Amino acid sequence: MNQTMLMDELTRAEGLLVQEQDEEARDLLLRLAEDAEEYVDRNCVTTEEVQWFCFPSIFERLCYRRVENDPRELRDVGEPLDRLYADLALADVRLGEYDHAIEALKRAVRWNPMGCGYRLDLADLFLISGNVDECLGLAYSVFDRASDARHLARAFVVFANWFLQTGNEPACAASLRAARRLDVEDGALAAALDQAKDTKHDPDSLTDEEARDILGAEGLPEAANAEVAICLLMCATDAAAAGDRYLATELTVRARDLVGEPAAMALVQLIREGDKELQEQGEADHAG
Numbered sequence: 001m002n003q004t005m006l007m008d009e010l011t012r013a014e015g016l017l018v019q020e021q022d023e024e025a026r027d028l029l030l031r032l033a034e035d036a037e038e039y040v041d042r043n044c045v046t047t048e049e050v051q052w053f054c055f056p057s058i059f060e061r062l063c064y065r066r067v068e069n070d071p072r073e074l075r076d077v078g079e080p081l082d083r084l085y086a087d088l089a090l091a092d093v094r095l096g097e098y099d100h101a102i103e104a105l106k107r108a109v110r111w112n113p114m115g116c117g118y119r120l121d122l123a124d125l126f127l128i129s130g131n132v133d134e135c136l137g138l139a140y141s142v143f144d145r146a147s148d149a150r151h152l153a154r155a156f157v158v159f160a161n162w163f164l165q166t167g168n169e170p171a172c173a174a175s176l177r178a179a180r181r182l183d184v185e186d187g188a189l190a191a192a193l194d195q196a197k198d199t200k201h202d203p204d205s206l207t208d209e210e211a212r213d214i215l216g217a218e219g220l221p222e223a224a225n226a227e228v229a230i231c232l233l234m235c236a237t238d239a240a241a242a243g244d245r246y247l248a249t250e251l252t253v254r255a256r257d258l259v260g261e262p263a264a265m266a267l268v269q270l271i272r273e274g275d276k277e278l279q280e281q282g283e284a285d286h287a288g
Helices: 003-018 022-043 060-066 081-094 098-111 116-129 132-145 150-165 169-181 186-197 208-217 226-241 247-260 262-287
Strands: none
Touching: 003 022, 022 081, 060 208, 081 098, 081 116, 098 116, 116 132, 116 150, 132 150, 150 186, 150 247, 169 186, 169 208, 186 262, 226 247, 226 262, 247 262
């Protein structure tokens, strides 16, 4: 087993999933998972070499890369194992094996701690199974990690579903209004908005100010995490300086999608001014 072989077999398993041969796909994915974990255990001295457990948020992780002057592609080194376990979870869900799907998604999160999509899929399964604490903890963690507004919207939808289950219709409406304001295309959000239309938890039943107050009382942020956008743009600046225009563009677009064009431009200007100030301070210290 090596990474090339794993990727080839993983592609074959995903082909089986497309053909709805779920049992065959699950059998292949289980064998791949066993082989891949054995390969990692045999070839990696410590888990820290292949995982990012010590960097709990994308902000801290990207700051570390900035300090180390290493503006590489923003991808976890656990890939493709996260993809493998996500595919295994999909096969388990289709076969009605929800407990196995939860365990598979836990491993996907283990191999890609920054993969907000895996966290949200796991949160959905926990909500279905009645494990509310785990569900809400995972959904809340997305607000500190998300670098994509779609993930923030899905996190709001998870909370909206929970508030609806508990009969807290104003909080449900506020969560849906916050998700809708992110202006992203998402199937779960579209379904939730359609279900809420003309009901007591319709987001149009509240103003933006009312929704903000309700979310604040529930301990939820009303908008995107600006720190994430700042860090993405800082790394984009480093990538541009290193000559990696593709990565610089990708990170800039992700920051723009998160906070909007005007805010992203303002943040870029602040970063430039901060870098200039640090450079002038460094030159002054050197002269001294």
